[in-house]
Amino acid sequence: MGDIEHIEKGMKLITANGRRLDGRKADELRPVRIEAGVLRRADGSAYIEWGGNKVLAAVYGPREAHPRHLQDPARALVQCRYNMAPFSVSDRKRPGPDRRSVEISKVISEAFSSVVFKEQFPRTSVDIFIEVLQADAGTRCAGLTAASVALADAGVPMRDLVTSCASGKINGVVCLDLNKEEDNFGDADCPMAIVPRTGEVVLLQMDGHLTYDEFQKAMQLSIGAAHRLYEMQRDALRRRYSVTLEDILKESPPARAPPMEEPEPQLPAEDDFGPEGI
Amino acid sequence: MSGEIVSELMRAHVYRLASMGQRVDGRVLDETRKVTIERSFVGTAEGSARVKLGNTDILVGIKMSVGEPYPDTPNTGVLSTSVELIPMASPTFEAGPPRPDAIELARVVDRGIRESKMVNMEKLCITPKEKVWVMFIDIHVLDYGGNLFDACSYGAVAALSSTIVPAKAHGLGEDFPLPVDHWPVSVTTSKIKDILVVDPSLDEERMADARLTVTTDENGDIRAMQKGLSGSFSYDEVKRIIETAQRVGREIRPLLRST
Numbered sequence: 001m002g003d004i005e006h007i008e009k010g011m012k013l014i015t016a017n018g019r020r021l022d023g024r025k026a027d028e029l030r031p032v033r034i035e036a037g038v039l040r041r042a043d044g045s046a047y048i049e050w051g052g053n054k055v056l057a058a059v060y061g062p063r064e065a066h067p068r069h070l071q072d073p074a075r076a077l078v079q080c081r082y083n084m085a086p087f088s089v090s091d092r093k094r095p096g097p098d099r100r101s102v103e104i105s106k107v108i109s110e111a112f113s114s115v116v117f118k119e120q121f122p123r124t125s126v127d128i129f130i131e132v133l134q135a136d137a138g139t140r141c142a143g144l145t146a147a148s149v150a151l152a153d154a155g156v157p158m159r160d161l162v163t164s165c166a167s168g169k170i171n172g173v174v175c176l177d178l179n180k181e182e183d184n185f186g187d188a189d190c191p192m193a194i195v196p197r198t199g200e201v202v203l204l205q206m207d208g209h210l211t212y213d214e215f216q217k218a219m220q221l222s223i224g225a226a227h228r229l230y231e232m233q234r235d236a237l238r239r240r241y242s243v244t245l246e247d248i249l250k251e252s253p254p255a256r257a258p259p260m261e262e263p264e265p266q267l268p269a270e271d272d273f274g275p276e277g278i
Numbered sequence: 279m280s281g282e283i284v285s286e287l288m289r290a291h292v293y294r295l296a297s298m299g300q301r302v303d304g305r306v307l308d309e310t311r312k313v314t315i316e317r318s319f320v321g322t323a324e325g326s327a328r329v330k331l332g333n334t335d336i337l338v339g340i341k342m343s344v345g346e347p348y349p350d351t352p353n354t355g356v357l358s359t360s361v362e363l364i365p366m367a368s369p370t371f372e373a374g375p376p377r378p379d380a381i382e383l384a385r386v387v388d389r390g391i392r393e394s395k396m397v398n399m400e401k402l403c404i405t406p407k408e409k410v411w412v413m414f415i416d417i418h419v420l421d422y423g424g425n426l427f428d429a430c431s432y433g434a435v436a437a438l439s440s441t442i443v444p445a446k447a448h449g450l451g452e453d454f455p456l457p458v459d460h461w462p463v464s465v466t467t468s469k470i471k472d473i474l475v476v477d478p479s480l481d482e483e484r485m486a487d488a489r490l491t492v493t494t495d496e497n498g499d500i501r502a503m504q505k506g507l508s509g510s511f512s513y514d515e516v517k518r519i520i521e522t523a524q525r526v527g528r529e530i531r532p533l534l535r536s537t
Contacts (some may be wrong), residue, residue, distance in 0.1 A: 039421045040333045041368050052321065056420060058366035081373055083364065086416040087323035087339020095362055095416070096375070129366035131418065133337060134320045 013170040013182055020182065026175045029165070029225050034146065034232050036153045036240035042129075044154025046236065048146035051179055052136025057146035059154040062124035070125070075118035077125040080109040082143055084132040104140045105130075111144060111164075111193050111202040117157040126156055137183035141166050141191050144203065149233050153240065161233050162202055163226040164193035167218035174214050176221040190218050196230040199223075284485045292481060296473040303332070303479055308522050310465075310477040313432060313533055317440040325441025325456065329433040332479060333423025335367075338415060338433035340441045340456075344404065344448050345412040355402025359388035359415040361430060368422035386504045387417065387430045387464070390493035394462035394501040397438060401457040404450060411443060413456075424480035427491045427504075431464035435534045462501050463530045465523035466491040469509055476522055490516065492523035496531060 014020050024030070030051030039045035042058035065071040082104040086092050097105075108130070116126060128151065130143035141164040148161040168178040170186035183189055188208025194201050210218060292302060299307055311332030320326040323339035345356060361384040363371040376384070391397065402411035415437070417430045441456040468478035468486035475482050478489075487509025493502040500520060505511070511519070 039335070039366070040423060041421055042366060045366075054320065056366065060365075060369055063369070081365065083373075085320075085337070085339060085362075085418050086360075086414065087320055087326065087341050089322055092341035092343065092414055092416075095360060097373075127365070129364065131364060131366055131420070133418070134322050136322075 013185060014173050014175070018173070020170070020175065022179060026173055027221055027224070029177050029228065030179065032229065032232055034149055034236035036149050036236045042150070042154070044150045044152070044156070046146040046149035046153060048142050048149075050138060050142040050145075051177070052134060053132070053139055053142045054134040055139060055142045055146050056131045056133060057143060057150040058129045058131075059126065059147070059150045059156065060129075061126040061154070062121035062156070063127070065123060065125035071123045074122055076116065076121035076123075078109050078113045078116050078118065078128070079125050080105045080112065080128040080130065080147070082108060082130045082132070082140065084135060084139070088132045088135045104143075107203050107205065108140065108144050108147065111162055112147070112151065114200070114202050115158045115160055115162055115195055116151070117159070120157060126151070135180075137178055137180040137189075138166050138191070140164070141193070144193050145229055145233065149236050152233075152237055160195045160197040161230060162193050163196050163230045163233065164191065164203060165222045165225040165229060166191035167221045167225075169208065169210060169214060169218070174210075174217040174221065176225055188214075188218075190215070190222070192219065192222050192226075194223060194226050196227055284481055288481055289485050292485060293470060293473070296470060296475065301475065301479070302481065307474065308476045308526075310428075310526055310530070311479070313530060315432065315436045315533060317436060323437075324444055325437045325439075327433050327436035327440060329429055329436060331423075331425060331429040331432065331477070333421060334419075334425060334429045335421035335423070336426070336429045336433050337418045337420055338430070338437040339418070340437050341414045341416065342441070342443055343412050343414075344409055344450075347403070347407065347410040351399075352407040353403045353410075354399035355397075355410045356412040357388065357392060357397070357399070357415070358413065359384045359391070359417070359434065361387070361417040361419065361426075363419050363422075367419045371419075371422070382504075382506070383426055383430060384417065386427055386491055386502070387434050388415070389502040389504070390431050390462045390464050391415070391434060391438070394460045394493065394495050396435065396458060396460045396462055398457040398459050402443075413438075413441075422480070424483040425466050425477050427466045427489075428464050428477060431462070431493065432530065432534060435462060439534065461496050461531050461535055462493045463495075463523075463527035463534065464491055464493045464502075465526045465530075467519045467522065469511060469515070474515060474519065474522075476526060490519050492520050494520075494524050494527040498524040498527070 033049045035047045038047045044059040132139045144164040168189040170182045188210045190206040193203035314330045316328040319328040324342045325340035361380045363380045365371045469488040489506040491504045
């Protein structure tokens with residue numbers, strides 16, 4: 001945990017042969033693993049591990065928007081809540097929203113607003129919850145990438161998945177997907193999100209110092225990575241929804257239980273009650 | 279945790295099964311759901327555990343820092359427990375400051391750990407009256423499938439038992455595991471009309487009239503109790519609940535202890 005403090009300002013984050021502290025090349029992503037449909041109660045959910053980041057995303061809705069005065073008679077609201085667990089960072093974070101998470105929630109909501117078919121669900125809200133369980137820089141990109149999969153898992157109609165990745169600059173070199181040390185001691189960080197099918201940029205932030213050329217390099221790296229992440233998102237969804245012959249055989253109708261003394265009205269199985277057990 | 283509706287059909291179904299000693303998920307009345315514990319799930323925490331109790335899924339992280347002791351306990355460390363019922367976990371949970379049910383939950387979990395003297399708090403004193411270790415137990419509920427009291431308690435105990443005190447990072451010598459002396463186990467029983475069910479599922483919990491959480495230690499002694507909801511128990515029922523808590527405690531404790 002304390003290892004970050006030991007890194008002095010100005011230390012070499014990238015070696016002469018272009019390797020970074022964790023051994024990656026400048027254009028290399030950290031390992032990413034995405035899983036769809038990990039929570040029972042949420043309408044859709046996804047879990048992502050991205051380097052040292054562990055992030056859960058859940059989607060509820062479209063459901064009645066609360067408070068009512070926020071309702072839009074013409075379309076759905078897309079509302080995101082990005083939250084960090086108190087134990088997700090080395091110095092305990094006080095629970096609850098701070099200015100940073102409010103801003104991140106806002107830009108993520110806006111990124112998804114442009115892909116969800118909001119006109120199909122007037123007066124409702126699509127609620128996206130992102131929980132950072134373990135943070136290692138790039139949590140908003142990880143959260144957004146997972147939330148896309150959660151939206152698809154919830155069956156929310158969208159033009160496409162949204163995919164997000166950051167690039168930045170460390171020791172004057174433009175690099176993809178900064179980790180925590182690189183983010184803390186690097187020169188710039190530039191998270192972005194795109195709609196891979198059309199190439200639209202739906203989120204873009206930057207802090208630090210980049211020349212115009214460096215910015216273009218960073219965007220190229222991020223866009224390339226986003227297309228690789230897009231495949232991983234689609235893979236996660238395919239794994240969740242593909243059905244094998246084995247699954248079908250397992251779910252073949254079970255033998256009927258012997259009837260009780262007198263025929264009773266057949267109670268439906270638990271699952272037939274609908275999402276709220278009604 | 280409250281304010282959810284259960285259909286009359288489900289109520290009738292749960293009660294009819296229970297009166298025959300059965301439950302919707304196939305358990306008998308005094309049987310708990312499967313517990314799985316994954317320790318050290320979060321690398322940024324000093325200790326952590328992900329616990330699944332049936333469909334309930336929670337994550338506990340322990341953070342430690344150095345702070346001042348309370349004036350009335352100058353030689354002991356400080357323990358603080360909080361629960362976040364994040365809106366991800368259920369359509370009825372809302373963002374915002376903790377509501378009474380989350381506060382009760384955190385306090386009951388805290389009480390089980392504090393009163394059982396699970397952690398040797400004297401060993402967490404650095405300089406009497408000045409410097410002690412401060413322990414934060416942060417409980418994140420990820421998926422609400424009933425009986426948060428027990429799931430959160432198991433998570434807190436498992437996370438504490440995997441905690442390494444970060445002494446080196448604070449210039450206080452070598453890191454050491456948190457000194458754990460006792461092993462509290464919380465067991466919650468719900469009452470549906472006249473029937474007692476252990477480790478209530480979501481539907482059972484939503485239609486329960488009363489709830490009793492009993493925390494016992496490795497000697498079977500009672501360390502904490504909390505009765506909840508507006509219904510009542512007879513003294514006989516309370517005794518039965520405690521006996522069940524002792525037995526279930528003996529079954530669950532090895533899972534919490536194994537590292």
